[in-house]
Amino acid sequence: MFNFRKSVAALAVAASLGYALPTSAASNTQGGLVGQALDNSGSAISQAEITIKNIDTGLTRTAMTDSEGNYRFPLLPAGNYEVIAHKDNVGDSTAVEVGIRIGQNSNVDLSVASSSSMEVIEVTGSNISMMDVASSESVMIIDSSTIDRLPVSRDIASVALLAPGVNQGDSAFEGDSKLVSFGGASVGENAFYINGLNTTNFRNGLGGSTVPFEFYEQFEVKSGGYGAEYGRSTGGVVTAITKSGGNDFKFGATAFYEPDAFRKDKPNVYSTDGNLVQVNDQDEADNYDFNVYASGAIIEDSLFYYVLLNPRKETSSYNSSTLGSSAFYDKDEESLFWGLNVDWYINDDNIVELTAFSDERDTDLTTSTYDQETQSTSNPGLSKLTRGGLNVALKYTSIITDNLQVSMLAGLNRADRTDSSEFDATCPYIVDDRNDTPTNLGCWANSNAVTADDERQAFRIDVDYYLGDHALRFGLDVEQNTINNIEQYSGGKYYRYYTAGDGGAFNGALAEGDEYYRLLERNSNGSFETDTSAFYLEDTWQVSDDVVLTLGIRNETFDNKNAEGDSFIKVTNQWAPRLGASWDINGEGITKVFAHYGKYYLPVAANTNLRLAGAELYTRRYFALDGLTADSLPTNDYFSAVTGTTVTHPEQLSDTTVYDDGIANDTSSIVDGNISPMYQEEYILGVQHQLNDDWVVGLRATYRDLATSIEDIAIDAGLQRYADENSGVDLDLGGFDYYVLTNPGNDMSVSVDADGDGELDNIILTAEQLGYPEAERQYGSVDFTFARAWKEDWFLQGSYTWSHSWGNSEGAVRSDNGQDDSGLTTNFDQPGLTQGARGNLPNDRRHQVKVFGGYAVTENISVGASFNWQSGRPRNAFGYHPTDVFAQAYGSESFYQNGTIVPRGSLDNQPSYWALDLNAKYNTEINGAAVTFGLDIFNLFNNDRVRQTYEIADSEDSGEFEGVGTHPSDPYYGLADNHQTPRYVRLSASMRF
Numbered sequence: 001m002f003n004f005r006k007s008v009a010a011l012a013v014a015a016s017l018g019y020a021l022p023t024s025a026a027s028n029t030q031g032g033l034v035g036q037a038l039d040n041s042g043s044a045i046s047q048a049e050i051t052i053k054n055i056d057t058g059l060t061r062t063a064m065t066d067s068e069g070n071y072r073f074p075l076l077p078a079g080n081y082e083v084i085a086h087k088d089n090v091g092d093s094t095a096v097e098v099g100i101r102i103g104q105n106s107n108v109d110l111s112v113a114s115s116s117s118m119e120v121i122e123v124t125g126s127n128i129s130m131m132d133v134a135s136s137e138s139v140m141i142i143d144s145s146t147i148d149r150l151p152v153s154r155d156i157a158s159v160a161l162l163a164p165g166v167n168q169g170d171s172a173f174e175g176d177s178k179l180v181s182f183g184g185a186s187v188g189e190n191a192f193y194i195n196g197l198n199t200t201n202f203r204n205g206l207g208g209s210t211v212p213f214e215f216y217e218q219f220e221v222k223s224g225g226y227g228a229e230y231g232r233s234t235g236g237v238v239t240a241i242t243k244s245g246g247n248d249f250k251f252g253a254t255a256f257y258e259p260d261a262f263r264k265d266k267p268n269v270y271s272t273d274g275n276l277v278q279v280n281d282q283d284e285a286d287n288y289d290f291n292v293y294a295s296g297a298i299i300e301d302s303l304f305y306y307v308l309l310n311p312r313k314e315t316s317s318y319n320s321s322t323l324g325s326s327a328f329y330d331k332d333e334e335s336l337f338w339g340l341n342v343d344w345y346i347n348d349d350n351i352v353e354l355t356a357f358s359d360e361r362d363t364d365l366t367t368s369t370y371d372q373e374t375q376s377t378s379n380p381g382l383s384k385l386t387r388g389g390l391n392v393a394l395k396y397t398s399i400i401t402d403n404l405q406v407s408m409l410a411g412l413n414r415a416d417r418t419d420s421s422e423f424d425a426t427c428p429y430i431v432d433d434r435n436d437t438p439t440n441l442g443c444w445a446n447s448n449a450v451t452a453d454d455e456r457q458a459f460r461i462d463v464d465y466y467l468g469d470h471a472l473r474f475g476l477d478v479e480q481n482t483i484n485n486i487e488q489y490s491g492g493k494y495y496r497y498y499t500a501g502d503g504g505a506f507n508g509a510l511a512e513g514d515e516y517y518r519l520l521e522r523n524s525n526g527s528f529e530t531d532t533s534a535f536y537l538e539d540t541w542q543v544s545d546d547v548v549l550t551l552g553i554r555n556e557t558f559d560n561k562n563a564e565g566d567s568f569i570k571v572t573n574q575w576a577p578r579l580g581a582s583w584d585i586n587g588e589g590i591t592k593v594f595a596h597y598g599k600y601y602l603p604v605a606a607n608t609n610l611r612l613a614g615a616e617l618y619t620r621r622y623f624a625l626d627g628l629t630a631d632s633l634p635t636n637d638y639f640s641a642v643t644g645t646t647v648t649h650p651e652q653l654s655d656t657t658v659y660d661d662g663i664a665n666d667t668s669s670i671v672d673g674n675i676s677p678m679y680q681e682e683y684i685l686g687v688q689h690q691l692n693d694d695w696v697v698g699l700r701a702t703y704r705d706l707a708t709s710i711e712d713i714a715i716d717a718g719l720q721r722y723a724d725e726n727s728g729v730d731l732d733l734g735g736f737d738y739y740v741l742t743n744p745g746n747d748m749s750v751s752v753d754a755d756g757d758g759e760l761d762n763i764i765l766t767a768e769q770l771g772y773p774e775a776e777r778q779y780g781s782v783d784f785t786f787a788r789a790w791k792e793d794w795f796l797q798g799s800y801t802w803s804h805s806w807g808n809s810e811g812a813v814r815s816d817n818g819q820d821d822s823g824l825t826t827n828f829d830q831p832g833l834t835q836g837a838r839g840n841l842p843n844d845r846r847h848q849v850k851v852f853g854g855y856a857v858t859e860n861i862s863v864g865a866s867f868n869w870q871s872g873r874p875r876n877a878f879g880y881h882p883t884d885v886f887a888q889a890y891g892s893e894s895f896y897q898n899g900t901i902v903p904r905g906s907l908d909n910q911p912s913y914w915a916l917d918l919n920a921k922y923n924t925e926i927n928g929a930a931v932t933f934g935l936d937i938f939n940l941f942n943n944d945r946v947r948q949t950y951e952i953a954d955s956e957d958s959g960e961f962e963g964v965g966t967h968p969s970d971p972y973y974g975l976a977d978n979h980q981t982p983r984y985v986r987l988s989a990s991m992r993f
Contacts, residue, residue: 028220028229028239029196030075030397030407031100033083035109037069044069049086054079055097056246058301061348063402074464075397075405076100077343077351078218078241083108101141102241103220104132131688131696134540134548136580136594138165138224138684138700138783144217144243146795149854150864151917151936153178154213154256154289156192160238162852163221164783164799165702167845167870171321171948171978172818179207181843182223182236183704184779184803185680186811188822189235189602195242195341195355196460197393197411200232202481202530203454204607204822205812209391209413210359212310214254214291215339217243224702225596225684228536228552228578229462229475234602234680234706234811242341242355245295245304252992256289264942264982269323269975276372277323277972280979285316302345310337312361319370323950323972326439328370328377335361335388349399359388360416369440381445383421389414389453403466413456421490424449428491430632433957434499434515436971441632444490451486454606471540481530483606485614487523493639494520497625498957501968505958506622506653515625516653517634518959521643522618523662526563528609533557538578546587550580558603558677562613568667569608569741571677574601589690596684601677602812604710604741605822612670612712612741612824617662619646622653622959654959657889658736666751669760672742673749678710678823698785709775709809711828712739717886718770719752722763727755735830735886744809744828745774771831776807777841788853798851805844808837808904815842816876816951817893826893832884836895840874840905847871847912860924866917872910873947877902877973879954880961888961892970897953899964913945913980926991934988942983946976 033052037045048065052073063071082095098106140163152158157178160166169179169187179187188205191198199209222230222237230237263285269278295306312335320327339357346352363385368377393411400406427443462475496518500510510516538552554576562568582594610616621642627635638649646658686700716733723729731753742748747767751760781803788796810816814825828834852866879902881887881894895902919936954961955968962968 028103028193029241029395031078031102032076032105033073033081033098033100033108034105035071035107037065037071037085037109045087047088051084051086052076053082053084054246055082056080056248057244057304057343057345058247059345059348059351061399072466075399075407077244078102079244101143102218102239103139104141105134131589131592131690133584133589133592133688134582136225136550136582136596136684137222137227138702139226140164140221140223142219142221144213146790146854147213147219148921149795149862150852151866151919151938153938156211156219156238156240157207159219160221160236161868162797162850162866163223163236164700164785164801164848164850165223165781165803166221166236167843167848170815170818170842170873172815173206173813173820180236183682183702183781184777184805184841184843185235185704186813186815186843187235188605188812188820189233191230191233191235191237193237193239194391195240195353195393196395196409197355197391197413198232198456198458198479199391199413201415201454202456202479202606203417203483204605204820206820209357209415210337210361210388211240211339211357212289212291212308212312212337214293214310215242215308215337215357216240224682224704225580225598226578227550227580228538228554228576229473231477231534231536231554231556231576231601232532232603234600234678242339243293243295243306243308244341244343245297245306247297247300247304249294249296250993251294252292252990254291254988254990256287256986256988258285258287258984258986260284260286262985264984266979266982267944267976271971271975277975278321279319279370279372282375283316283318285314285318287315288313304343304345306341308337308339310339311335312337321978322438323975323977324437326370326372326437328368330366330368330380331363333361333363335359337361351397353393353395353397355393355395356391358390360386360390361388362386365445367440367445379440379443381421381423381427381443383419383445386416386418386420389416405464406461408461409459411456411458413458415454417450417452417454419446419448419450421445421449424490426491428633429489429494430497431495432497432632434497441628443631446490447494449488449490453484455482456480469542471542472537473540474537475535477534477536479532481532481606482527483610484527485610486525489520489522492521492523492643494518494522495634496520498959501955501957503958503962503966506960509653510624516959517623517625519621519623519639519642520619521639522616524610524614524616524618526610526614528563528606528614529561529565530603530606530609531559531561532603546584548582550578550582552578552580554578556601556603556677560604560606560609560613562609562667563615563664566667568613569604569671569675571675574677574679575599576601576679591687591689593687594684595686596682598682599679600682601679604678605812607821608712608741608823611660611821612739613664613667615662615664616660617644618659620657620659621649623649623651624653655734658734660739666760668751668762669738670740672740672746673762674743674747675710675741676708676743678706679708680704680706694788694791696787698783700783700785702779702781702783704777704779706775706777706807706809706811708743709777709811710741710823711744711775711809712741712824713744713770713772713828714738714830714886715740715748715750715752715765715770717831718765719754721769722765723754723756725769729756731756735889739829741823743775744772744834772828773808773834773838775809775828776838777805777809777811778807779803779805790854793856794854796851796853798849798853801848803845803848805841806839806905807841808834808839810841810843816878826890829890830881830884830887832881832887833890833894835881835884836901836903839903840909842873844874844905845870845872846909860922862921862923864919867914869912869914871912872945874905874909875907875949876904876951877907877953878951880967882961882964891956891959892952892954898967898969899961902953910947910949911945913943913947915939915943915980916941928993930992932988932990934986934990936986936988937983938986939981939983944979944982946979948976948978950975950977
């Protein structure tokens, strides 16, 4: 009979045997099992029957070893399995358990000592993976049981932050959820999948669907080197699968509570003259999270379900984080998440999976004015924020033959993005900034009134075919994304009141102390569609017993359409090679050297359709302020005389700044005819070594180069240079008349009126005429990693990362000013804005240390810890450009301070900061139910280092530049703008039947 056992020696043997067969890249929602059988002389054992059975569902598959002793089970649902071997004239083995995880091939290998005994060794399948000598990816796989042992915030971003080279994005983007940066990329360049359905926010790339942890089973965090199956990302990819049912009925409930009583506050912020400018000690927050779930079999061994209900409630009260603002917010969010997963095993080779969930949630946000002296609020306005929506994915997997497998998925992903209130139609957005303390006036509730929703329709098919030493995977991936948007300032207009500072304002039109107002009008409406498609082919080639090559190619197409449904930018044949190599040194499965090269494309975000290809009206005007009405409107209000136009009113203090004129432009006049897609190239070289049965260490170097970027640029100055050189006509351009989507720093083909005759002319504007540099972003890193698998009641994992991110473009979005207009940031709006822009980028974190682990003190008590230390963010100074008048119109957006250039990131960094999180759990049994009580403490020592400072150096009070060396400084420049999250506590209890 076969004899199953584990030993130190056997583990090393298995590691050497487990990768001597053609290895496939496992699916992003499933895993695989591979192995080989050899006798003690090294000869293959053929025609041994290997049977694998899912412990929970009874799914059973059988495979025969081939002439080289190899066997494989592809496309297995994640879970725990039993493996049994049978050989004629020898007998049956005892069973051994193996864990199957997404994106990974587990290994069970057979070593025959004699004709009457066989030893089976399990190489992988533990809760923390040891080493895959065939992989060249930078990936971390972590399951729900491991997460339960750690003090981790209950969001997918916090899981991703456990991986090396991943850091938290700026707080400017933390409106709805925490966001992360992978490998120096902006927070708007990642991709998120749930059970194979792309749930990424395709409007601007910021995050994805919001799902409670109890619905998740496993996470796969790919920070680099991912294969041809994945696209539409130049950052990282996070894949998650949900829990599923089995034959046994299970029921349970969990409750989480984060009380305000145990929550500390961030420090208050005071100006240099001692005035309180950011009030944090009045903040309050209570969060409640309750889950109830059930799973089981509708038909034993065939039809299974998992269903979860998650009512949540979050209440908070807080002052605005904007320095000097008197705004105060009361936030009340209630939601009822529901999730369903149904698996139908038609037979052991054909599976249908239905996933459906809704993360729709409503938030009541009351905005008031806060009085510091009385610590009271007044003038409340209530708005309702609606987010999330329905998500559905239907997947079919078929094992057609031992060498051919197919999976297909069709899905729907919806997200509401509406901000509404009863005051939106009648109450203008008004802010009084005359006393350096911005105060909300009027009856408005939302600064922007938005009615918006997004919908993704997705389909993909993936085929796996095995041919000798080659594991081939190819597929097709299609998405149709639609956004609907109606947006304007509350009441259709935005007033902001100012007092002229020293020297007056507007070239002497106003004296010091005179009052004036800024009037903004912006309307953005329409429905827009983006079609994306891709096909790929990848060959995982077992060149020899020790060498595996991964040879992949992906071809992508995206087609962004305007409000009329016409393509305004369509890019085809984006060929993206993905090449990997892994060498198992000495063939012992102990040390591997790996390398990867990949090209990754990022599609144009759907937000660009809305902002650039719609009929958006966006203007700015300045007027003297004679006084205010009882409704806080200017007594000399000229809105009715100018609304809907771009004209300059005779009473204006300066010409109208027209950011967009409200007319849908000819597509040839807003998109460079020579435009190339945005892509990044990545190079990885690494080594990984298994020290013993428990420990694995690794060293990995990564270099990323954003070779081409897409931005909108103003071409007025370049167009006038063209006219000067050709027609000699003064085109009387205002600096903001023409914005064109292009690759900055390259020649441009565009249709514009180049000679003043009113007709469009197709011309070439050279890079020299336009005056923009090429967009650059580079990233280099070295990661040292270590991991100890769960054994003898404890595990430990961690990393140290040295990295450097530099260039003149952060990427899709811009942290400097919190601009989430993906691909349409102010970064390249005017040539003057790019001067001094090259330097250390916002996501540059030179050093990071991450360590996390867990320990079972007794059978009933366990503890966990997570430690993070990192360097601070680069600091900047933004001010008026001293000579570029078009750049001056943007205010303090240039890399200048009082007329002197201050290159990006040249002011050193914010201080480094660290945090230690701890948890403890107590397990017991009450009336037959398994009960767990938990305590999590985040930022145990309540560290409160500054994460970001206020970076506007030149005051914008006057609305214009007042001269080199004489422009007044912004009084808040250099003050703390955001601190570490203070200490808070999470209490939990769970019950399982």
